[in-house]
Amino acid sequence: MTEHHNSAPAHQQHLTQIWANLPGWRSLAAVNHGTIGLRFIVTGMLFFLIGGVLAMLIRTQLALAEQTIVSAEVYAQLFSMHGSVMMFLFAIPVLEGIAIYLIPKMIGSRDLLFPRLSAFGYFCYLFGGLIILFSLVLGIAPASGWFMYTPLSSSEFSPGPGSDFWLLGITFVEISALAAGVELTVSILSSRARGMTLSRMPLFCWYILVMAMMIVFGFPPLILASILLELERAAGMPFFAVAGGGDPLLWQHLFWLFGHPEVYIIFLPAAGIVSTLIPVFSGRPIVGYRWIVIGVILTGFISFGLWVHHMFTVGIPQLAQAFFSVASMLVAVPTAIQVFAWLATLWRGNVVFRLPMLWLCGFLVVFVCGGLTGVMLALVPFNWQVHDTHFVVAHMHYVLVGGMFFPLMAGLYYWLPLVSGRMPSDSIGRWGFWLTFIGFNLTFLLMHLTGLLGMPRRIYTYEAGLGWDWLNFISSIGGFIMATGVAITLLDLLLHFRFGKHSAANPWQADTLEWAMPLPPPQYNFASLPTVNSRQPLWQQADVAEAAAAAAEFSHSYSGLRENWGTTPLNARLAKILCLPGNSWWPLRCALVLAVVCISLLCRQYGLAALAAVIAVGLLLCWSWQNGARLLSDKPVITQNTELRFDYQTTDGPGRIGMIVSLLANAVLYMSLLFGWFYLWTAAPLWSSVQQGPVPVSALVAGGVILTVTAWQFNRVCRQLANGDDTALLRRLCYCAATGITHIALLGGVFVVTPLQYTGSAHDAVITVVLLYLLGHACLAVLLTLLQAIRVRLGYVGRSAPYEPQVIKPLWLYYLAVYWLSTALFFLLPLGWSAT
Numbered sequence: 163m164t165e166h167h168n169s170a171p172a173h174q175q176h177l178t179q180i181w182a183n184l185p186g187w188r189s190l191a192a193v194n195h196g197t198i199g200l201r202f203i204v205t206g207m208l209f210f211l212i213g214g215v216l217a218m219l220i221r222t223q224l225a226l227a228e229q230t231i232v233s234a235e236v237y238a239q240l241f242s243m244h245g246s247v248m249m250f251l252f253a254i255p256v257l258e259g260i261a262i263y264l265i266p267k268m269i270g271s272r273d274l275l276f277p278r279l280s281a282f283g284y285f286c287y288l289f290g291g292l293i294i295l296f297s298l299v300l301g302i303a304p305a306s307g308w309f310m311y312t313p314l315s316s317s318e319f320s321p322g323p324g325s326d327f328w329l330l331g332i333t334f335v336e337i338s339a340l341a342a343g344v345e346l347t348v349s350i351l352s353s354r355a356r357g358m359t360l361s362r363m364p365l366f367c368w369y370i371l372v373m374a375m376m377i378v379f380g381f382p383p384l385i386l387a388s389i390l391l392e393l394e395r396a397a398g399m400p401f402f403a404v405a406g407g408g409d410p411l412l413w414q415h416l417f418w419l420f421g422h423p424e425v426y427i428i429f430l431p432a433a434g435i436v437s438t439l440i441p442v443f444s445g446r447p448i449v450g451y452r453w454i455v456i457g458v459i460l461t462g463f464i465s466f467g468l469w470v471h472h473m474f475t476v477g478i479p480q481l482a483q484a485f486f487s488v489a490s491m492l493v494a495v496p497t498a499i500q501v502f503a504w505l506a507t508l509w510r511g512n513v514v515f516r517l518p519m520l521w522l523c524g525f526l527v528v529f530v531c532g533g534l535t536g537v538m539l540a541l542v543p544f545n546w547q548v549h550d551t552h553f554v555v556a557h558m559h560y561v562l563v564g565g566m567f568f569p570l571m572a573g574l575y576y577w578l579p580l581v582s583g584r585m586p587s588d589s590i591g592r593w594g595f596w597l598t599f600i601g602f603n604l605t606f607l608l609m610h611l612t613g614l615l616g617m618p619r620r621i622y623t624y625e626a627g628l629g630w631d632w633l634n635f636i637s638s639i640g641g642f643i644m645a646t647g648v649a650i651t652l653l654d655l656l657l658h659f660r661f662g663k664h665s666a667a668n669p670w671q672a673d674t675l676e677w678a679m680p681l682p683p684p685q686y687n688f689a690s691l692p693t694v695n696s697r698q699p700l701w702q703q704a705d706v707a708e709a710a711a712a713a714a715e716f717s718h719s720y721s722g723l724r725e726n727w728g729t730t731p732l733n734a735r736l737a738k739i740l741c742l743p744g745n746s747w748w749p750l751r752c753a754l755v756l757a758v759v760c761i762s763l764l765c766r767q768y769g770l771a772a773l774a775a776v777i778a779v780g781l782l783l784c785w786s787w788q789n790g791a792r793l794l795s796d797k798p799v800i801t802q803n804t805e806l807r808f809d810y811q812t813t814d815g816p817g818r819i820g821m822i823v824s825l826l827a828n829a830v831l832y833m834s835l836l837f838g839w840f841y842l843w844t845a846a847p848l849w850s851s852v853q854q855g856p857v858p859v860s861a862l863v864a865g866g867v868i869l870t871v872t873a874w875q876f877n878r879v880c881r882q883l884a885n886g887d888d889t890a891l892l893r894r895l896c897y898c899a900a901t902g903i904t905h906i907a908l909l910g911g912v913f914v915v916t917p918l919q920y921t922g923s924a925h926d927a928v929i930t931v932v933l934l935y936l937l938g939h940a941c942l943a944v945l946l947t948l949l950q951a952i953r954v955r956l957g958y959v960g961r962s963a964p965y966e967p968q969v970i971k972p973l974w975l976y977y978l979a980v981y982w983l984s985t986a987l988f989f990l991l992p993l994g995w996s997a998t
Contacts, residue, residue, distance in 0.1 A: 164636040165817060166757040167799070168273065171689075172677070173689060173717040173718055174684070174689050174711070175880055176718055176719070177684070177686045177689060177717070177718075177719070177801065178684060178685070178686070180719055180722075180723070180724055180745075181194065181272075181684070181685040181686040181688070181724060182685060183197060183685070184586060184745050188745075189747055190333065190747075191745040191747050191750070192281070192745055193277035193278050193280065193281045193542050193743065193744070193745060193746055193749070194273060194277065194685050195226055195262050195266050195273050195274045195277065195280060195710070196263055196348065196418075196683070197264065197280055198259075198262055198277075199257070199260065199261075199262035199263025199264070200258045200263060200279045200283050200581070201259070201284050202255050202256065202258055202259025202262060202263075202284055202287070202644055203259040203260060203263070205255070205259075205284075205288055205291070206251065206252050206256035207252075207256065209247055209251040209252045209255075209291055209295075209654075209662065210247075210248070210252040210256070211606070212247055212295065213243075213244055213248045213251070213252055214645060214648065216240050216241075216243055216244040216247065216356070216644065217244050217641065217826055218543045218641060218645055218945055219231075219232065219240055220240055220241055221637065221641040221642070222638065223240075223622060223623070223636040224623075224624075224634050224637075224638060225347065225550075225634060225635050225639075226631070226634075226635065227543075227624055227626035227627075227630070227631050227634075228623055228624070228625065229623055230623070231719055231890065232622065232995075233622075234622045234623075235305060235632075238305035238622070238668070239298065239304070239305045239324070239330065240305075240621070241305040241307070241308075241327075241620060242303065242304045242305055242306060242307050242308055243294075243295075243298050243303050243308075244308075245307065245308025245309075246294060246304070246308040246328065246332070247291075247294075248562075249297075249308060249424070250291075250294075250308075250332055250335050251287075251291045251294070251335065251774075253428045253562065254339055254427060254428060254565055255287055255335075255338070255339075256570065257344040257373075257428065257431040257432065257566070257570070258339065258346075260337075260431065260435075260570075260573060260577075261342070261346055261373070261431060262274065262280055262342065262345070262346070263371045263994050264366070264577065264676060265346060265349060265350060265367060265370055266310075266345050266349065266353070266687060267580075267675065267676035267679065267683065268357060268366060268367055268436060268664055268674055268676050269349075269350060269353065269354040269358060269363070269364075269367055269675070269686065269689070270355025270356075270358060270688060270692040270694060270710075270957070271353040271354065271355070271688075271726055271727070271728045271895070272347065272676050272686050272687050272688060272724070272725075272742075273348045273686075273687075273724070273742055274345050274349045275345070275348050275352060275353055275726065275742070275816040275820075276344070276348065276349075276816070276820060277343050277742055277743055278743050278746050278748060278749050278785070278789065279344070279345050279749075279815055280341070280342070280345055281340030281746070281749035281750070281751060282753055283337070283338040283339075283342050283750035284338065284749075285338075285344070285535040285749055285750055285753030285754070286334050286335065286337045286338040286341070286533045286753050286756065287334075287335050287338035288753075288988075289334060289650070289753055289754070289756075289760075289856075290331045290332065290333075290334030290335035290337075290338065290760075291331070291335060291755070292375075293331035293760055293761070293764075294328060294331035294335075294480075295325055296327070296331065297323070297324055297327035297328075301509055302322050302323055302324050302327070303324050303327070304320070304325050304328040305320065305324060306319075306320055306324075306325060306328075307620065309417055309421065309451075310328060310329070310391070310413070310417070311410070311417075312327035312391065312402040312410040312413040313403070313410050313562060314404065315328075315391065315413075315939045316394065316395065316402060316403065316410075317394070317395045319375060320480060320696060321417060323603075323764060325391075325394075325395065326392065326395060326631060326763070326764055326992075327764065329388045329391055329392045330388075330392065330763055331762045332384075333385055333388045333389065334386060334756070334757070335762055336381050336384065336385050336388075336981075337756075339381055340377060340378065340381055340382075340824075340827055342374070342377065342378075343374040343375070343377030343378045343381070343823075343827070344374075344375040344378065344820055344823045344824050344827070345374075346361075346370055346371070346373075347371065347374040347378065347635075347819075347823050348372070348816050348819045348820045348823060349377060349622065349816075350363075350367055350371045351371075351731040352728055352731060352816045352819060353442050353674065353694040353727065353728060353729060353816070354694075354729050354732065354734045355691065355693065355694045355696040355725055355727075355729075356691055356693050356694070356729060356736050357693050357695055357726070357734055358694040358734045358737070359729075359733050359734050360732060360756075361452075361697075361731065362694055362695075362696060362697050362734075364435040364438065364674050364675075364697070365434060365448065365454060365455070365477060366434040366435065366437065366438045366674075367434075367437060367961060368432060368434070368454075368458055368530045369430045369431055369433060369434025369437065369456050369458055370430075372430055372458050372459060372461075372462040372812065373427055373430045373431050373434075373462075374424050374516035375460050375913065376426065376427050376465070377427060377884060378823060378826055378827045378830070379423070379827070379830050380419075380420050380423035380424060380427060380467065380827070380921035381420060381827070382418075382420075382827050382828075382830040382831035382834055383416045383419035383420045383830070383831070383834040384416065384417060384421075385419035385836055385961075386416060386831050386834045386838070387413055387416035387417055387420075387829060387834075388823075390402070390838070390931070392763075392844060393412065393927070393931070395588070396766070397762070397918050397920070397921065398921040399921060399924075399927035399930070399931075400921070400922070400924050401838070401842075401924055401927055401928070402498075402925070402926060403924075404476045404846070404847055404848055405848065406843060406848075406863035406921075406922060406923060406924050406927075407846055407848050407849045407850055407923055407924035408846060408924040409841070409845060409846040409847070409849075411473075411476060412474070412838055412841055412842060412846075413471055414476065414839070414949050415469070415470075415473075415681035415838075415841065416834060416837075416838065417800070418469035418470070418472045418473065419466075419469050419834065419837075421463060421469065421472065422466075422468045422469045422471075422472065423462075423465045423466055423469075425561065425562070426461055426465040426466070428562060428565070428566045429461075429561070429565045430461065430462065432525075432565055432566045432568075432569035432570060432573075433458075433500060433565070435537070435569040435570070435572060435573040435576075436504060436569050437454060437500070437503075437504070437986070438523060438573075438576075438674065439509075439518055439519070439522055439572055439573070439576055440504050440508060440522065441507055441511075442514075442576075442670050442671070442673065443509075443511075443513060443514050443516060443518070443519040443522075443670075444507050444508055444511025444512065444513050444713075445511050445512045445513075445514070446507065446510060446511040446512075446856055447507075447673075447697065447698055447701075448503060448504075448507050449506040449507045449510065450502075450503040450506065450537070451697065453499050453503060454499065454500055454503050456496070457497070457498070457499035457500050457503075457510075458496070458500070460495075460496035460785055461493065461496045461497060463696055464489065464492060464493045464496065465629075467486070467489045468486060468489050468490050468493060469486075469488045470482060470483075470486040471486045471487065471489075471539070471540060471545070474486075474487075474542050474545045474546065474549065475545070475546055475549045475550075478768075483542050484542075487540050487542050488537075488539065489782070490536075490537075490540030491537055491540045494533060494537055494636075496781060497533060498590050499664050500961075501530065504526070506525075506606070507588040512946070514865075515554055515587050516588075516670070517575050517586065517592065517595070518575045518576040518670075518742060519571040519572070520572075520855055521568050521569070521571045521572035521575065521595055521597050522568070522569065522572050522859075523600045524564075524568045524595065525564060525565070525569050525572070527564075528560055528563065528564030528565075528568060528599075528602065528603070529561065529564040529565045530760060531559070531560055531564070531567075532560030532561035532564050532565065533845055534559060534561075534643060535557040535560060535610070536561060537596040538835060539554070539557060541589060541908045544615060548613055548614065549978060550618055550619050550620075551612075551614075551616065551617060551618055551619060551621060552609045552610075552612040552613035552618075553609070553610050553612075553613025553614055554613065554619065555606075555609055555613070556606045556607070556609035556610045556613060557610075559602075559606045559609075560606060562601060562722075563606075564602075565747075566803070569732040571595075571598075571651060574655060575591060575655075576670065577656065577676075577870060578655065579669050579681055580676060580677070580679075580681060580682065580683065581666035581682055582658065582659050582662065582665075582666055582682060582807070583664060583665055583681040583682045584658055584659065584662030584663060584664055585658070585662050585663045585664075586655065586658040586662055587654050587657075587658065588661070589659075590650060590653075591651065591654050593647075593650055594647050594648070594650035594651030594654055595647070595651070596645025596647070597644070597646050597650060597652065598644050598647030598648055599647070600640075600644075600647075601640045601641065601642070601643030601644025601645070601646070601647055602640070602644045602946065603766055604636060604637070604639065604640025604643060604644075605637045605640035605641045606637070606640075607645055608633045608636055608637050608640070609633075609637055611633055612630050612633045612634065612637070613789075615628070615629050615630060615633075616628075617630050617634075621822065638867065650866075653966075658792070660798060665681055667680075667681060668700065668706075669966035672699045672700060673698035673700045674698075674699070674700065675694070675699055675700070675706070675710075678692070678699070678700060678706050679710070679711075680711075686724075688711075688717050688886055689710065689711050689712065689717050690709065690711070690712055690716050690717040691727050691736070692706060692709065692710045692864050693706075694706075698728075698777065715755070719876070720739060720828050721739075721741055721808070723741050723742070723744065724740055724741070724742040724743070724744050725739055725741060725742065726739075726740040727738045727739065728809060728815065728816065729739065731890050732965060736804060736806065737806075737810075738806055738807055738808065738812055738815065739806050739807070739808050739809065739810075740809050740815070740816065741808060741809060741810070743789055746785075746788075748781070748784070748785040748788065748789075749785075751781055752781045753784060755774055755777050755778040755781055756774075756778050758770075758771075758774040759771050759774045759775050759778060760773055779957060783949065785944065786946075786949070787883070787949065787953075798809070809965060810963045810965045810966070811863060811962065811964075812964075812965055813880075813883075813964055813965060813967065813968045815965055817963075817965070817966075817969045817970075818968050818969050818971075818972070818995045821969050821972050821973060822970075822971075822972050825972055825973065825976045828976065829976070829980075832935070832980055835928070835931065835932065835935070836983075836987060838928070839928050839988065841989070842925075842928070843992075846924065849922065849925065849994050850925060851925050852875065855917050856876070856916050856917050856918060856926075856929075857912060857989055858912060858915070858916070859985075859990060859993070861908060861911070861966055862909075862912060862985050862989060863985065864913070865905050865908040865909050865912070865934060866985055868904055868905045868908065869902075869905045869940075869977070869978055869981055870978060871901055872898050872902050872905060872974070873974040873975060873977070873978040875894065875897060875898050875901070876895075876898045876947065876967075876970075876974045877971060877974070878894075878969060879891065879894050879895060879967060880967050880968055880971045881899065883961070883964040883967060883968075884964055886961050887961070887984075888954075888960045888964075888965075889963040891954050891959075891960065892951055892954045892955055895947060895950055895951040895954060895967075896951050897953060898947050898950045899944055899947045902940065902943060902944035902947060903944055905940060906937065906940045906941060906944060909933070909936060909937055909940060910937060913933045913934075913935070913937065916929075916933075918930050928988075929988060932984055932988050935980075935984075936977075936980070936981055936984060939977045939980070940977065942973070943970070943973050943974055946970045946973065948968065950966060950967055950970065953966065966975055969998075
């Protein structure tokens, strides 16, 4: 490596010094997308091994009738943890890791645009996963299933801390997922190579873009549900308790508002791998590019309208059952578009059956079978018969393992040379595939029959003579065969780093930009800005690899910092220079303190939790201060006769887009709370609202007027600053902060003086959460405005650096909209309704 570095051209040595990770243990401060992506993948595979061991314990217990290898309580912990580990700690994080590693390379970029956010997301994922697994080590793991249905997971039936471990740990992990969703969305839209329009973007990037947006819209309902259930368990707020005006079915609605889109959040990246590999091993472009893009978007859209098909047996009205039954069958249409496009590409191509292609063939067989049983389950009468039986377990594994694991293995084998510069063993890999494929079908194909014969899910033993004995025994044998195949595959992947043959450049003769780099690639990916003129740049642009490594545009740092190119979202025209942060300890520090918050809440040390939360807010504000742009230059950069400005010299950069995408997730959380409010109001058996609201509405309206003035003034400041006018900028920001503080004082006074019985009434509990939500946003907006005032005073923000206030502006506008909406729907509407 030293020889290679010394022999590299001067511009590449310069970039290597800027983009290098710190050595030794200090590499924990790394934020480069390649390092973070690999950490996600490796950690996810370790969690996968733990989940696999739990599965083998389950299959051992069920292999024979009336076994007592584990008790009923331990078995409940095993299947709860198996599902939680596989769904939350393996499937999504590993696919996110692949996306984090590959997306910049595929779109011709040097890094993701919020590198520290990626690192922060990884540490949140790691610490959240460890918190969940620690409950298993202590023997107090959750035993209510990976879906944590209430009231089984409530304090009455789960009095121990197991449910709390799940709720807090999973929420921690979901912060990581949301961070990745925001990061990937903004990076794909804002940093593609010049000429890579949306119609030329690799299909894998389309899949990841839709997946990232689905995370943004899909995860907040579960985050809200977890917060509400933890508040019920810890503070006695009866959101899901019938006696207090709540309803346990609210949990199911919120969970499956997340849970069914999650199936497609897992499937779409895996399908993106399939759409990437099939053209390579067919030797031709994919058939129906535009139809596939339409199918992917439709899949993401329709998936949010299917959640009730998990609840057909809970008493849903027949009209709703019919609607969601049709929607559940409708989602098969865009999926079928993709399947037919894959088959047509294979049919018209010259297929080479290399090892990754073998895994893809296994995927096509298994996933199509899983899709067919999914259409069966969409039929309400059939669903009633097999609900909560092993038939549903078999279907879920055919869809998730067939739809995710097989493409994942194909992708790992395909991109392995990119990471290591070495090729895996073809013979060992084939043994691993066939054992996995045979073992999987032996395990779960027969499970359809045990379900049709009436074997319920989640039972830890069964009587002999029910017709399930031989089926369960063969399924368990199949499980161990599959485990052997997976172990051989993972061993092959591990050993290849030491014994694999060195790979030639672009060993698969692929068509996408990631193979235009050296193997393994440098930390900065591309020495100069690539130009893309087609969907298959490596097939149709012979010199793209040489041009990306040459000393040309962006081959040296204009600022001395890590730099990336910013392009327009639609047409990928070069628009600005993006200064990216380098190695940093802030992500690790913030994640550690948030882990202390979670552990303190688990231990019921609320004072310590509050102190740690305050420290976490302080650290995050310090991070934002250090991460903010410094005034490096007030002059544009001239490159190839093009005048470019740094992002902080503009008014529309990735930070503003990131804020908007984050607020979309925030809005979904708020709308989920609003959904819960109306659901309890209309469906909870013992819901009761006061005839005369305890909240002083006049004070809320007065606070809203002050907030409107504040938001209008801040918007005016941003507009004038964008026009180059920074006259009295400091004074006007201080005025915004002062009126914002007045608004907070008025809203806080409303919260303090209002006699809310939040432990005895679900109505008052929801009102309490709403007021805290509003107060939190008001405090955040004012804090960020005060920081902007300080930065103006220090010369970091002004006419020549107008960018940062534009990032905060959407927050003020969002809070203004949410405040008036809350006043109308949570306070005024119930009063008007009761009056009539």
